[in-house]
Amino acid sequence: MSEPTxxxxxxxxxxxxxxxxxxxxxxxxxxxxxxxGTALALMLGGTFALILRVELVVPDHGIVGAxxxxxxxxxxxxxxxxxxxxxxxPGVFGNFLVPLMIGANELAFPRLNRASxxxxxxxxxxxxxxxxxxxxxxxxxxxxxxxxxTPTAVAxxxxxxxxxxxxxxxxxxxxxxxxxxxxxxxVPWMKLPLFVWTIYATSIILVLxxxxxxxxxxxVGADHVWxxxxxxxxxxxxxxxxxxxxxxxSHPAVYIxxxxxMGVVSEVVSTFAHNRPASYGGIVVATIxxxxxxxxxxxxxxxxxxxxxxxxxxxxxxxxxxxxFSAIKMFAWVITFYRGRVVLAAPVLYVFTFLFLFLFGxxxxxxxxxxxxxxxxxxxxxxxxHFHFIMVGATLTAYLAALHYWFPKLxxxxxxxxxxxRAAVAVALGFVGTFLPQFLLGNAGMPRRYYxxxxxxxxxxxxxxxxxxxxxxGLGTTLVYLGxxxxxxxxxxxxxxxxxxxEWRTPSPPPxxxxxxxxxxxxxxxxxxxxxx
Amino acid sequence: MTRLAITYALLMALALASWLVxxxxxxxxxxxxxxxxxxxxxxxxxxxxxxxxxAALVALLLFALLCAGTYADVATR
Amino acid sequence: MISGRxxxxxxxxxxxxxxxxxxxxxxxxxxxxYRAEYPRGFAEGVGLxxxxxxxxxTLVLLTSSFAMAAAIQAGxxxxxxxxxxxxxxxxxxxxxKGAEWAIHIGxxxxxxxxxxxxxxxxxxxxxxxxxxxxxxxxxxxxAGLAMVAWARRREDPAVTECVGIYWHFVDLVWVVLxxxxxxxx
Numbered sequence: 001m002s003e004p005t006x007x008x009x010x011x012x013x014x015x016x017x018x019x020x021x022x023x024x025x026x027x028x029x030x031x032x033x034x035x036x037g038t039a040l041a042l043m044l045g046g047t048f049a050l051i052l053r054v055e056l057v058v059p060d061h062g063i064v065g066a067x068x069x070x071x072x073x074x075x076x077x078x079x080x081x082x083x084x085x086x087x088x089x090p091g092v093f094g095n096f097l098v099p100l101m102i103g104a105n106e107l108a109f110p111r112l113n114r115a116s117x118x119x120x121x122x123x124x125x126x127x128x129x130x131x132x133x134x135x136x137x138x139x140x141x142x143x144x145x146x147x148x149x150t151p152t153a154v155a156x157x158x159x160x161x162x163x164x165x166x167x168x169x170x171x172x173x174x175x176x177x178x179x180x181x182x183x184x185x186x187v188p189w190m191k192l193p194l195f196v197w198t199i200y201a202t203s204i205i206l207v208l209x210x211x212x213x214x215x216x217x218x219x220v221g222a223d224h225v226w227x228x229x230x231x232x233x234x235x236x237x238x239x240x241x242x243x244x245x246x247x248x249x250s251h252p253a254v255y256i257x258x259x260x261x262m263g264v265v266s267e268v269v270s271t272f273a274h275n276r277p278a279s280y281g282g283i284v285v286a287t288i289x290x291x292x293x294x295x296x297x298x299x300x301x302x303x304x305x306x307x308x309x310x311x312x313x314x315x316x317x318x319x320x321x322x323x324x325f326s327a328i329k330m331f332a333w334v335i336t337f338y339r340g341r342v343v344l345a346a347p348v349l350y351v352f353t354f355l356f357l358f359l360f361g362x363x364x365x366x367x368x369x370x371x372x373x374x375x376x377x378x379x380x381x382x383x384x385x386h387f388h389f390i391m392v393g394a395t396l397t398a399y400l401a402a403l404h405y406w407f408p409k410l411x412x413x414x415x416x417x418x419x420x421x422r423a424a425v426a427v428a429l430g431f432v433g434t435f436l437p438q439f440l441l442g443n444a445g446m447p448r449r450y451y452x453x454x455x456x457x458x459x460x461x462x463x464x465x466x467x468x469x470x471x472x473x474g475l476g477t478t479l480v481y482l483g484x485x486x487x488x489x490x491x492x493x494x495x496x497x498x499x500x501x502x503e504w505r506t507p508s509p510p511p512x513x514x515x516x517x518x519x520x521x522x523x524x525x526x527x528x529x530x531x532x533x
Numbered sequence: 534m535t536r537l538a539i540t541y542a543l544l545m546a547l548a549l550a551s552w553l554v555x556x557x558x559x560x561x562x563x564x565x566x567x568x569x570x571x572x573x574x575x576x577x578x579x580x581x582x583x584x585x586x587x588a589a590l591v592a593l594l595l596f597a598l599l600c601a602g603t604y605a606d607v608a609t610r
Numbered sequence: 611m612i613s614g615r616x617x618x619x620x621x622x623x624x625x626x627x628x629x630x631x632x633x634x635x636x637x638x639x640x641x642x643x644y645r646a647e648y649p650r651g652f653a654e655g656v657g658l659x660x661x662x663x664x665x666x667x668t669l670v671l672l673t674s675s676f677a678m679a680a681a682i683q684a685g686x687x688x689x690x691x692x693x694x695x696x697x698x699x700x701x702x703x704x705x706x707k708g709a710e711w712a713i714h715i716g717x718x719x720x721x722x723x724x725x726x727x728x729x730x731x732x733x734x735x736x737x738x739x740x741x742x743x744x745x746x747x748x749x750x751x752x753a754g755l756a757m758v759a760w761a762r763r764r765e766d767p768a769v770t771e772c773v774g775i776y777w778h779f780v781d782l783v784w785v786v787l788x789x790x791x792x793x794x795x
Contacts, residue, residue, distance in 0.1 A: 108618050173625050180584060181618045207625055208595055211633035219636075219742070228722045228738050230640075236651075236731050241643045244603045245636045295595055299602060310609035311602065534683055541676040548672060551793065552665045560789035567672075567785045575679045575778045582617065585624035592628035596635040604642040 010412065010509040025110035026512060027095045032410075033117050034091035037124065041083035042475075044128075048076035050472055053434075053465040059455050066451045070137035071152070073449055077140025078157065082164045083124050085395050086253065089260035090171055090206075091120070093402050094199040096410065098175060100503040100510065101193045103184025103519040108177040116170035123167060127160030139449060141250070142216075144231035144242040148223040158221030165214045168256075172206030175199050184518040190284075193502055193525045194270075194277065197284050198263030201291035205252045205259075209295070213249035216242060240306050247298035254391050255294040259287060261398030262329055265351050268405050269333045271499040272348045273340025276526040278332040286325040293321045303371045304378045312371050319369035326362050330355070341531070345497075346420035350401035353428040354394055361390030364439070382442025385435040393431055400427065400478065407482065408496045412509045413489030419481040426474030433467025501525045540574040616768040623772040627779045630750070634783055637743050641790060644735050651732020655740070656795040658719060658727065663710045664792035667703050668784065674699035675781040678758075678774045686765050693762040693770075696777065700755045707748055711741075740791055747783050754780045 011028040021029060052072055055062045064072065095113065099106060107113050130136055133153040138146055147154055179192070179200050192200075219230055220242070229235025231242040270277050277283055299307060299315030333355065342348065364386045368374045377383060404420055407413070437460040444460075446453055453461070495504040502525045506514045544567055551563045573579040578589055645652045674696050681692030714737075718726025721738040754777050761773040 109622075169629055173622060173629075176625060177618050177621050180621055181614070204591070207629045208592060208632050211629050212599065212636045215633050215636035222742075226722050230735065230738055230742075236648070236735055238607070238643065238647060240606065241603060241640055244599070244606065244639060244643070248599050248602075248636070248639075292591075295598060299606070306610075308606050308609040311606040314605075315602075534680065537676060537679045537683060540679075541672070544672045544676075545669065548665075548668050551789070552661075552668070557789075557793050557795055560793040564786050564789045568782050571675060571778050571782050571785065575675050575781075576775050581624075582620065584621050588621070588624045588628045592631045596631055596638070599632075599635045599639045600642045603639040604646055607643045607646040 008412075008507065009511060010507070011512045012411075012509060014512045023114070025106075025114045027099050027107050027110070027113060028510060028512075030113050030117050031092050031094075031096035034087060034095060034120070037117070037121060038084050038088040038092060041079050041124065042088075045076050045079035045084055046472060046475065048072050048079065050468060052076065053468040055451075056453075056461045057458075057465050059458055059461075060452045067137060069451045070139075070449070071135035074136050074139050075131060078127060078136075078161065080392070081140055081253070082161050083127070085257045085392070086164075086168060087120060087171070088395065088399050089257075089264065089402065090175070090199055090202055091117075093195075093264065093406060094171075094175060094202075094260065097406070097503050098178060098196055098199055099182070100506055100514055101196050101501070101525070102179065102182060102187050103502065103515060103521070104178065104182035105513055105515055106182070107174050108181055109174050112170055112174050116167045116174065119163060119170065120167035123160050123163030123165075125160075126163055127157055130156040130160065141246060142220050142242075143246075144220060144223070144239045145233065145237070147220050148227075148230075148232060154224045155221040158217040158224070162214050162217050162221075165210045165217075168206045168210045172203035172210075175203040176207065184515075184521070186519065186521045187502070190280075191524050194266035194280070194283055194287070195260075195263035197287050198259045198266070201287045202256050202259045204291050205256050205294065209249045209252040209256075212245055213253075216245035216249070219245075240302065243302050243305055244298070247301045248295075251298040251301060252291075252294040254387075255290055257391055257395045259290060261354070261395045262287070264398040264402040264405070265333060265354055266329075267501060268347045268351050268401050269336050270526050270528075271405070271497050271501060272343045272345060272351075273337050274343070274498070274528045274531050275336050275340030276528055278335035278339070279328075280526070282328050283332050286328040289325040290322060293318070293325065297322060297369075300369050300371075300374070303374045316369055316371045320366065323362060323366050326358070330359065330362075340528075343497075345404075346415075346417060346424050347401040347405040349421060349424035349428070350397045350404065353424070353431070354397040354401065356428075357389045357393035357397060357431065361386060361388075361393060365390055377442060379448055380442035381438040381446045381448055384448045385438035385442060388435045388438070393435070396431070397427070400424070403478075403482070405497070406503075407485070408492030409503060409508045409510075411486055411489070412492055412507075413485050414492045414496065415485035415489055416481050419477060423474045423477040423481070426470055426477065430467050430469070430471030430474050434464050434471055435467070437461070437464040437467070500527050536574065540570055544570055616771075619768050619772050620775075623775045627775060630779065634743075634746065637739065637746065638786075641739055641743070644732060644739065648730075648732020648735065651730045651734075652736050653795050654728055654730045655733045655736030656791060656793070658714075658717075658733075658737075659792045660710050660713055661792055663706050664788060667706050668788050670699050670703050670706070671781045671784050674703070675778050678777045682767075682771050682774050686767060686770075689770055690762055690765070693758055696758050697755060697762075700751060700758070704748060704751060704755075707744065711744075714740075743787055744791070747780070747787060750780050750783070 011026055024030060051064060055064050055069055130153040133156055136152045136154055136157045137150055138154060179196060222228060223230050229237050231237040231239050233239065266277060266283060297315055297319040299311050300319045303312050368377050368383065368386055407415055441457055441460050444457065446457055492508060494508045500523065502521060505521065547563050547567050551560050555563065572589065578586060677692050677695040677699065681689040681696065684692055719737050721741050725734045725737065727733060727737060757773045757776060761770045
């Protein structure tokens, strides 16, 4: 690789010094800080998962004991959900791109944005401090009454996740006010890039659902310390009521993760198909629709928890609506590809994986939202595989698509396309390889969160662990070639993909102040008409 | 200021009625009326920009949804 | 396309109020669920309330809300005096609330293992929820007092207006809490 030419001044270097980074209120730098934080969380959560998978290669005792196993899957879930998937796309790409996509130099409240990162870091440290105190063995769902009686460090984790939640609310609030008040005059609502719409919709969920999680965890923490018995049947409490509160947040939380992922996919599909999205309005309606309908479905997590038949039927039926809105998007993306001129590149490979996982995971979601079927699948590996496909797979592949698509925007450099494609294939095969066997395991009756299992299921567990290894290899490779590209990648130019997106109309990487005056964009972010015959 | 004073007088009258006169069964509807007065006049939502109005409406809807979903579960078991 | 700081602040405070409203929603949902499960225990719990303290506090908080609204309408100069009234009334509310808690604790109405109140099923849960909900409300009131004091020093109409909306929200929560814990016996 040739020596890089001296990069032009950008937000990376102006102003200089570590202290200017730590105290920064620049949305671009805060995005990079969030990238570092969420990437570390992904590695930590991934390491926990790999230990779990290696343990499960043998039907009984392997490399860790049963209690350590419980703590590992608990912390795997906590780290992945609240420290990686919730903040990843909004915190990194939302922060970096929303102002660039609406023609603003800043979010509405830059100092609130800085606070949101440092509150995130504080919450993450508190949550991880629980590991030093021996960890938690409740599962990431903190179900009562076990969570209020286990001798492990529940209260510390509750405080940590509560603080992470405060960061979420701050981020969401800032995005909503920004989109309302900071759009350049040439960016009216119906010209907003689809990614901005999804960040906006996600922010609504962040602001309105997160407090309910905060409250339910505060109650569990307080109950754990003071033995209130609020959810303890022995004291007249009702554990199912805790589940109502928990899932009122945690089901919409799935859309906190998936909506920004959909936004990434909409942008990547349009750019690499060189084509206007098949239905901009349809995608916008579906985006807001998912955000709102997502609040009406929480009870489908509780079909076998002792909830009434009335609620079971109601929540089962309401859950189906999510599939309608998801299908609108799915068709729009496929049609955009079909009518466009698709350029195959690493981000597109990730989008293909996304579409497969999203379709497969979504269809199994309709299946488990059917309460009679859920009785068989509930609390088995089928559920584990379902939510890893739809929630983790969709979020992770979109996150990687975003990372590759916007890497030149963030850094002004190109990565190795060959290695990127190899890694994308490894991630796709690794992910499917990990979780496809788990669908079969769950259908055969293997319960989730179990340490030991009958020998006849060993081959499926071995297959799943092999998939996890391949997935880890793909992610590790990505880290290496992106690290190399960051230091020595060839210059990318301002718009390497010939995208029409607003964010590509500034230099790559952008200078500290991206716009000297509100930009006047006459053509919208998807104006490929002159290209498509 | 007159508008505020009238609202205040109404609120006080409703509170005193609810406390001393009216049977307990009416306490919640009266509380809802008082809450509506506070939101519309004191918080000035009646004359606010549409965005705060939508935010308040969505929050109220979700508040009711959580309470109703939970209540319905226990009440129909 | 509207911009401007006052507009942004107004949207922000309403989003904060919406978010805080859902923080309380969880507790209201628990109240609804448990009241459906234990109607007798909850009715008995309401009977334990110190009625005159709760009623007086309602009148105090409504008056403070009026003072807050008047402060915003009266203009920056007069606002300072009205805001002193808000601070004073907020302080009175907290004092009465503290006295009420002290009475309850003296009677053995404490949440958790040391509960020594009536043993009707559900009454202990009612007492726990009473402390959780009035406690969370009191926390918000303390935060509100800090904000009012800050707004009084800032003398910025946009800030005073936003703090006012938050203060009314705290009042609003109490207006709904009052019947649940003092009237519906």
